[in-house]
Amino acid sequence: MVDFVRKWTAATDVTSKQLLTWVGLWSSTFSNWSRSYGRTYEHNGWVPRDHWLNEEEKQAILKFHFDHPLEGYRRLTYMMIDANIVACSAGTVYRVLSSAGLLRRNSRKSKKGTGFQQPLVAHEHWHIDISYLNIAGTFYFMATVLDGFSRSVVHWDIREKMEEMDIEVVLQKAREKYPDARPRIISDNGPQFIAKDFKHFVRLCGMKHVRTSPYYPQSNGKIERYHRTIKSQCIRPLSPLNLEEAKRGVAKFVEDYNTVRLHSAVGYVTPQAMLEGRQQAILEERDRKVEEARMLRAQSRATKRQKATPGCSDAPLGISYANSNAAEDRALLGSNSSAASSPLTNIRGGQHEPSLVTRVPAH
Structure with missing residues (x-):
């Protein structure tokens, strides 16, 4: 659609806004498509991402939970990162345990006494x-x-x-x-x-x-x-x-x-x-491990796709707005010559709008 609008806007005196009106597309939608043109489509939450956990890592999280049943999901997350078992965020561990029905409800903490000033250094x-x-x-x-x-x-x-x-x-x-x-x-x-x-x-x-x-x-x-x-x-x-x-x-x-x-x-x-002041270094090392694990998972899945389909793109989702072809133009303009003299039916709302073909000079 982006290629279509750009092509006919450049070839005629018709503005892009008028073209979008004829095809029944909102200007805001077209602007979003233009900004994401040529990039991988990543807005569908149901499409698997390359950095998601694989099945072996999910099973490792469940096994670690059964080995430490009294620990909460956040403590489990950082224990696994420190032990180089699975490197992921606490939210990911929460979703894995939640889908397995292994989370426990904690009681709400009282807010009384929250005005106490916490110490800033050790032995204060x-x-x-x-x-x-x-x-x-x-x-x-x-x-x-x-x-x-x-x-x-x-x-x-x-x-x-x-x-x-x-x-x-x-x-x-x-x-x-x-x-x-x-x-x-x-x-x-x-x-x-x-x-x-x-x-x-x-x-x-x-x-x-x-x-x-x-x-x-x-x-x-x-x-x-x-x-x-x-x-x-x-x-x-x-x-x-x-x-x-x-x-x-x-x-x-x-x-x-x-x-x-x-x-x-x-x-x-x-x-x-x-007590020894090593907290910040440990937190930075955990962040590095999580980011490195995400990259390794993405690279592993991209390599598997290339081996399964030789010559395919290594984009994580394999979906792109690019590669628009003439078939899209033909679908929008109509496949018969009679469309040039008859109105182009817009299915939306059962209404009829003027045919786009009558405004475009023949080539």
């Missing part, structure tokens, strides 16, 4: 909290120090009692790992944290102490969420029979949590990588 905030552990019918206390920026577990301990002096020992051991750190200590209003001796200890160490709102544990939600995770994924599945077995299990979990498990709150990198 240290969250500390105490949680109960039921080990073989006996309750123990676990205290954890968590870095608010990287979500890294700085130090932890499990004891039969957890008084103010025990909290000082836990914090002191955390400071020994990072002696130059001067964090703000964030805790709830437990008796250990409101004691005068604890305030004096924090002041001597050059740190600051902030307590959360009463009866609102979500204000210290980072450490609360960590304790919920370690209970559901470590203590309860392990079911330790004594304190030593529980400590060994927690130590193994903390090592995996800090160095292996991808954390959703820090861009799906490990807390250790976030």
